[in-house]
Structure formats: C-alpha cells, structure tokens
Amino acid sequence: xKKLLAAAAGAALMVAAAAGSASAADKxxxxxxxxxxxxxxxxxxGHDKGRQLVDKELGDKVETSYVESVPEGPDAERVIERLARxxxxxxxxxxxxxxxxxxxxxxxxxxxxxxxxxGFKTADNVTTYNARFYQxxxxxGQIAAKMSKTGTAxxxxxxxxxxxxxxxxxxxxxxxxxxxxxxxxxxxxxxxxDPGKEGDAAKALFDQGADxxxxxxDSPAPLQIAEERGLHGFGQAHDMSSxxxxxxxxxxxDNWGPYYVERVKAVLDGTWKSQQSWEGLKEKMLIxxxxxxxxxxxxxxxxxxxxxxxxxxxxxxxxxVLKQDGSDAGPIDDGVLLGMNWYVKGIDDKFPQ
Amino acid sequence: xxxxxxxxxxxxxxxxxxxxxxxxxxxxxxxxxxxxxxxxDPLQALYIYFIEPLTAGWSIEALFVKAVPIILVxxxxxxxxxANNWNIGAEGQFxxxxxxxxxxxxxxxxxxxxxxxxxxxxxxVLGGMLYAAIPALLKIRFGxxxxxxxxxxxxxxxxxxxxxxxxxxxxxxxxxxxxxxxxDGGQVLPVLVGSDVRISLVFxxxxxxxxxxxxxxxxxxxxxxxxxxxxRAGAFAGFSQNRMILLTFLVSGGLAGLAGICEVxxxxxxxxxxxxxGYGFTGIIVxxxxxxxxxxxxxxxxxxxxxxxxxxxxxxxxxxxxxxTRVFQGMLLFFVLACDTLIYYRIxxxxxxxxxxxxxxxxxx
Numbered sequence: 001x002k003k004l005l006a007a008a009a010g011a012a013l014m015v016a017a018a019a020g021s022a023s024a025a026d027k028x029x030x031x032x033x034x035x036x037x038x039x040x041x042x043x044x045x046g047h048d049k050g051r052q053l054v055d056k057e058l059g060d061k062v063e064t065s066y067v068e069s070v071p072e073g074p075d076a077e078r079v080i081e082r083l084a085r086x087x088x089x090x091x092x093x094x095x096x097x098x099x100x101x102x103x104x105x106x107x108x109x110x111x112x113x114x115x116x117x118x119g120f121k122t123a124d125n126v127t128t129y130n131a132r133f134y135q136x137x138x139x140x141g142q143i144a145a146k147m148s149k150t151g152t153a154x155x156x157x158x159x160x161x162x163x164x165x166x167x168x169x170x171x172x173x174x175x176x177x178x179x180x181x182x183x184x185x186x187x188x189x190x191x192x193x194d195p196g197k198e199g200d201a202a203k204a205l206f207d208q209g210a211d212x213x214x215x216x217x218d219s220p221a222p223l224q225i226a227e228e229r230g231l232h233g234f235g236q237a238h239d240m241s242s243x244x245x246x247x248x249x250x251x252x253x254d255n256w257g258p259y260y261v262e263r264v265k266a267v268l269d270g271t272w273k274s275q276q277s278w279e280g281l282k283e284k285m286l287i288x289x290x291x292x293x294x295x296x297x298x299x300x301x302x303x304x305x306x307x308x309x310x311x312x313x314x315x316x317x318x319x320x321v322l323k324q325d326g327s328d329a330g331p332i333d334d335g336v337l338l339g340m341n342w343y344v345k346g347i348d349d350k351f352p353q
Numbered sequence: 354x355x356x357x358x359x360x361x362x363x364x365x366x367x368x369x370x371x372x373x374x375x376x377x378x379x380x381x382x383x384x385x386x387x388x389x390x391x392x393x394d395p396l397q398a399l400y401i402y403f404i405e406p407l408t409a410g411w412s413i414e415a416l417f418v419k420a421v422p423i424i425l426v427x428x429x430x431x432x433x434x435x436a437n438n439w440n441i442g443a444e445g446q447f448x449x450x451x452x453x454x455x456x457x458x459x460x461x462x463x464x465x466x467x468x469x470x471x472x473x474x475x476x477x478v479l480g481g482m483l484y485a486a487i488p489a490l491l492k493i494r495f496g497x498x499x500x501x502x503x504x505x506x507x508x509x510x511x512x513x514x515x516x517x518x519x520x521x522x523x524x525x526x527x528x529x530x531x532x533x534x535x536x537d538g539g540q541v542l543p544v545l546v547g548s549d550v551r552i553s554l555v556f557x558x559x560x561x562x563x564x565x566x567x568x569x570x571x572x573x574x575x576x577x578x579x580x581x582x583x584x585r586a587g588a589f590a591g592f593s594q595n596r597m598i599l600l601t602f603l604v605s606g607g608l609a610g611l612a613g614i615c616e617v618x619x620x621x622x623x624x625x626x627x628x629x630x631g632y633g634f635t636g637i638i639v640x641x642x643x644x645x646x647x648x649x650x651x652x653x654x655x656x657x658x659x660x661x662x663x664x665x666x667x668x669x670x671x672x673x674x675x676x677x678t679r680v681f682q683g684m685l686l687f688f689v690l691a692c693d694t695l696i697y698y699r700i701x702x703x704x705x706x707x708x709x710x711x712x713x714x715x716x717x718x
Contacts, residue, residue, distance in 0.1 A: 067665055
C-alpha cells in the first residue's frame with residue numbers, strides 16, 4: 001500500500017513537472033482592461049501604447065491581449081475573471097472604477113498578479129500604480145505665471161478626488177513661486193471626457209479674463225478653443241499639439257510603457273511583489289512634451305524645474321504650505337498628498353463637498 | 354422601378370414564432386462573411402462568439418448575472434408596449450429604484466440583518482413605480498407624450514444619482530471618490546448558486562411566469578391587448594384606458610426599480626454615480642426581440658447577454674475589436690425587424706411609369 005502511494009505520488013510529481021515545463025515553454029500571457037476604446041486618442045490609448053511596448057521589448061517571451069470599452073461595475077468583474085481564467089498571469093486594470101472588481105477577482109486567483117491603476121486598495125497579488133502627475137502641474141504653474149498677461153488662469157476639472165485636488169494645489173504653488181498674486185478660476189465639468197462641456201468651460205473662462213487654460217479632463221477641446229482665440233493652454237495625458245499647434249505650451253504626458261515592461265519582466269523573473277507604485281519624472285512614468293510657443297527663458301526655466309523635480313520628487317512642497325484659510329498645512333508627504341482634500345491659500349473657489 | 358410594401362391580409366402564425374430563429378440564422382450567416390472579410394477563421398470566431406461561453410460553469414453564471422436585469426426590465430416594458438404605452442424611461446426608473454433601495458444601507462448602515470433586504474427591495478420597487486407614475490399621470494391628465502417625458506426623466510434620475518453619489522451619500526472613508534459606503538451583511542443580495550448568481554434570478558423567472566399568466570389567462574391581460582390593438586373597441590367594452598396606462602407604467606417601473614436595487618445590492622455592492630450600462634435601453638431591444646412575449650423575452654435576454662460575453666471572448670482570443678459586438682447586435686436587430694416586416698407586409702415591384710389605377714398606395718420603401 002505504501003509503495004503504491006509512493007508510486008502514485010511520484011507519478012503525480014512527474015505529471016506536475018511535465019505540466020510545469022510545458023507551460024514554461026509557452027509564452028507568458030499579460031493582459032489589459034481598458035475603460036475606453038484602445039484607440040481613443042487619450043487615456044486608454046496611452047495604456048495601449050504601453051502594452052505595445054511590452055510586445056516590442058518582450059515579444060519573444062510574452063503574449064499580450066486586451067479587452068476595451070469595459071464599463072465600470074459588474075461587467076468589469078466578468079471581464080477580469082475571464083482574463084484570469086484564460087491564462088493571463090498578470091492583468092493590468094487601468095481605470096479607477098475597476099478597483100473593487102480587481103480586488104474581488106484577485107482573491108479567487110491567488111496565482112495571478114493584478115495591477116490596478118490609480119486606486120488605493122492592495123492585496124498580496126494586487127499592486128496599485130499611478131504617476132506623480134502633480135510634478136508636471138508644478139511646472140505648468142510656473143509657465144502659466146510667466147506667460148499670462150492678466151495673471152489669471154482658467155482651470156477645467158473633472159471630479160474632486162485627491163489626485164485632481166493635488167493637481168490644482170501644485171499648479172497654484174508653481175504659479176505662486178513666480179507671481180504670488182496669481183489667480184486661478186476653476187470650473188468643474190464632472191466628467192473625464194466631454195468635449196462639449198470642456199469647450200464651453202474654456203470659452204466661459206476666457207470670457208472671464210483668464211488668458212491661459214489648464215485642464216484635468218481628457219479631450220483636446222479646451223486647447224482648440226485656446227487656438228481659436230490665439231491664447232495658450234496645456235495638453236493633458238498626451239501631446240495634443242496636433243490639435244493646437246500654436247496654443248499648446250507643453251503637455252503632461254502619461255508614459256506607462258517602461259513600467260509595464262518592468263512589471264511583466266518581474267513576473268517572468270519571479271521577482272514580482274505587491275507594492276504601491278507612484279512614479280514620476282524620475283522614472284519617466286510622466287514626461288513633459290516639448291516646450292513650445294514660449295520665449296527661450298521660460299522654456300529654460302521649465303527645463304530647470306523639471307531637472308530639479310527629477311532629483312527631488314516632493315520639491316513643490318518643500319516650502320511652507322498654507323491652507324486656504326491661512327493655517328499651516330504642516331509637512332507634506334505621500335500620505336498627505338494621496339488624501340488631499342483642501343485647497344492651498346490663494347485659490348478663490350469653494351472646496352467642493 | 355419602385356418597391357412597395359403591401360400589407361398582407363392575413364399573416365402566418367408559424368412565421369411569427371419562426372422569425373426570431375430565422376433572424377438569428379441570418380445573423381450567423383452574415384457574421385460568417387464579416388469574419389471572412391476581416392481575415393478571421395469564421396468557424397472559430399462563431400464558436401467563440403456563440404458556443405464557448407456556454408461550455409463553462411462560470412461563464413454560464415456570468416450569462417445569468419448579465420441577463421437578469423435586462424429580463425426584469427424587458428418584461429415590464431413588454432406590458433407597457435402591448436398596451437400601446439411607450440415607456441422608454443426604464444433606465445431612469447432603474448436608477449430611481451437603485452436610489453430608493455439604497456436609502457436604508459446608506460442612511461442606517463448599522464441595520465444589516467437579513468430583514469433589511471426585504472425593506473430595500475420594497476423601497477426599490479416603490480422607487481421605480483413612483484418614478485414611472487410621473488409620465489403615466491402626465492399622459493392621463495394632460496395627454497403629454499410619454500415617449501418624451503419618460504425619456505427626459507432618465508436624465509433627471511441619472512443626474513440626481515450622480516449628485517447623491519458625489520455629494521451627501523459619498524463614503525466618508527472613500528478618499529473623496531464618488532461611491533457610497535459598501536453594503537455589508539444583510540444589505541447584500543444573497544447568492545443563489547455558484548458565486549455570483551443571486552436570488553434576483555428567481556425574481557426574473559417569477560416575473561416572466563406571472564407576466565405570461567396575466568397576459569394569457571386573466572381579464573387584465575385581455576384588456577391590455579385589446580386597448581393596445583384597438584383602443585376604441587376597448588372603450589366600447591368599458592375598459593378604462595387611463596387605468597391601463599397607470600397600471601402598465603407602475604408594473605414596468607416597479608420591475609425596473611427592482612432590477613436597479615438588485616444590481617446595486619448584488620454585483621455592484623454599493624451606490625455609484627452610474628449603476629447601469631444602459632440596461633433600461635437594452636431592455637427595449639430585448640422586449641421586441643422576445644416579441645413582447647414574456648417567455649420569448651427570457652430567451653432574448655439570455656441571447657443578448659451571450660452577445661456581450663461572446664464579444665469579450667473574441668477580443669481576448671482573437672484580438673478583434675469590441676465594435677464587432679455592436680455590429681452583431683445591430684445585425685441581429687436588423688434581421689429581426691426585417692423578418693417582422695415581411696410577416697406583415699409583402700414586397701411588390703412596380704415598374705415606374707405605370708400607375709395601377711384604382712389601387713391605393715400603402716407606402717413606399
């Protein structure tokens with residue numbers, strides 16, 4: 001009986017080993033879930049470019065696939081589960097609204113690695129990743145203060161989550177470092193992508209005396225309005241200069257590719273660990289589009305600031321930061337930033353509750 | 354050369370039943386050539402689209418999860434449409450049900466025993482009913498066009514939900530993200546089988562059976578179809594048009610509201626700024642695909658759910674764009690409507706220049 005058991009165990013081991021080597025001979029499957037079409041010319045396309053870089057650099061060992069236009073909610077759970085079942089070993093879920101679904105599916109598939117963009121919930125097999133977009137906002141704040149004649153920028157925003165709030169604050173801190181009396185007018189459009197609303201907001205802001213437009217929404221509409229009026233603005237998420245060649249000063253570009261390559265490699269090497277990745281100019285998850293349509297000295301200043309932030313990611317907050325009511329915000333670290341729910345001094349807008 | 358559609362004096366009963374099946378067959382054939390044209394093995398693609406989702410337990414579960422809200426909505430709508438009431442605001446009634454049903458778990462989070470679910474479901478149904486009563490009463494009192502009022506109320510409900518989820522009902526511990534607190538304990542709809550199919554499937558099946566029984570076996574069902582097909586005849590028979598407007602709107606609103614709260618308390622597990630990827634509108638398609646017959650709607654709902662799952666499978670396995678899913682749904686509807694038209698009309702080719710005398714023209718295509 002014992003012998004039989006041993007033989008059975010041995011056979012099982014051999015089968016397991018054979019299965020193991022067979023799957024090792026296959027390519028590793030890396031998968032993505034997009035909230036929009038893969039060629040939306042914006043957020044999802046940025047992630048898809050990252051996926052293509054993985055194909056290009058690791059194509060001999062890795063096979064990629066994606067599911068696009070996945071609604072946030074129960075549909076996302078089904079799609080993520082399907083990917084896990086179809087043999088994906090690492091799955092990138094690229095929208096905030098996929099957070100709970102990612103966590104739920106991850107609990108069922110402990111051997112699959114999950115990476116969720118922009119969320120805050122992790123698990124042993126779930127990492128979160130995001131870019132330090134605020135770093136770019138500090139630079140464009142400085143440029144805006146140098147370029148604006150009226151000393152007023154218009155700022156179009158989507159929803160008051162900490163990432164957006166920290167963007168507004170850092171923009172203002174950058175502008176104040178050049179012009180302490182700089183003003184910003186804020187319009188909430190409650191959407192990430194709505195060209196009509198974004199365009200109308202840009203018109204209204206220009207009509208109210210702003211002469212430079214900043215956006216934390218994804219369509220090129222505000223820049224196009226700036227182009228029509230001979231004024232300036234900044235691209236969001238990717239280089240939008242083709243839409244507004246004379247208006248775009250620079251753009252804060254998402255650059256997910258290197259991160260994706262690194263993480264897929266980590267799965268290949270068996271070194272993948274759960275973490276909260278928050279990378280910026282230094283790691284090139286965030287890059288600045290060429291500084292155009294501005295005098296040389298402003299471009300030189302922007303490049304200089306970019307180099308400084310590359311060396312010191314928290315540079316924008318090194319000075320004393322005052323809240324809107326004038327109280328001291330105290331030292332600012334990653335934790336404070338990720339839960340930011342207050343404005344800095346000088347912002348003339350009621351904090352949305 | 355001109356083509357005319359001539360109404361058939363009588364239509365075939367058999368064809369009424371067969372037409373959806375013919376439409377599906379035509380979709381498969383047309384799909385075959387679409388795949389051929391984009392350079393994909395058509396048999397493999399059709400297998401992945403229509404068959405593969407039915408070969409694994411988990412994806413059959415997913416099929417029911419996706420189909421249940423659509424079926425609930427569509428069954429209610431079919432009663433409305435049979436009575437000639439064009440409620441196209443189920444999406445708003447769905448949201449209203451989700452909001453009303455979430456009142457207890459959000460405002461009284463500590464109440465999470467099993468009894469709270471009953472209260473939530475009742476609230477959800479009432480929310481949907483009250484919201485559907487608005488276009489019904491506007492139609493009864495002022496003769497307002499219910500297509501316009503019910504559709505426009507969709508946006509009102511969606512924006513109200515958006516405001517609630519971002520504002521007063523936002524989870525205080527949610528990092529300012531626009532979601533409510535997650536439901537827990539008895540606030541979550543119990544699972545029926547597997548890990549995802551919830552008791553909402555029972556509600557859908559019961560709704561289908563009750564609707565079928567009412568339509569086939571009761572005076573109310575008879576009134577619905579008489580008033581829908583021949584309002585004057587119904588009036589002479591003493592049937593109240595207004596009573597039927599209110600009744601069908603309340604039933605369809607209640608079912609949409611039930612679907613809404615089941616979705617929020619089930620697969621979603623919290624109130625969010627959007628709670629439906631368009632189930633209220635998909636329900637309209639499914640109601641017609643199922644020939645306004647509750648049993649037909651049950652299968653039509655499963656078929657449409659299958660088209661979503663199949664579309665995802667093709668993206669994963671073959672790298673085909675999700676637009677193909679839309680193309681398939683479009684083809685399916687096109688063929689269903691085309692087959693329907695041919696049941697009731699025949700085509701006649703008329704040579705231009707010749708005007709058949711003494712015959713009225715019924716329209717042109």
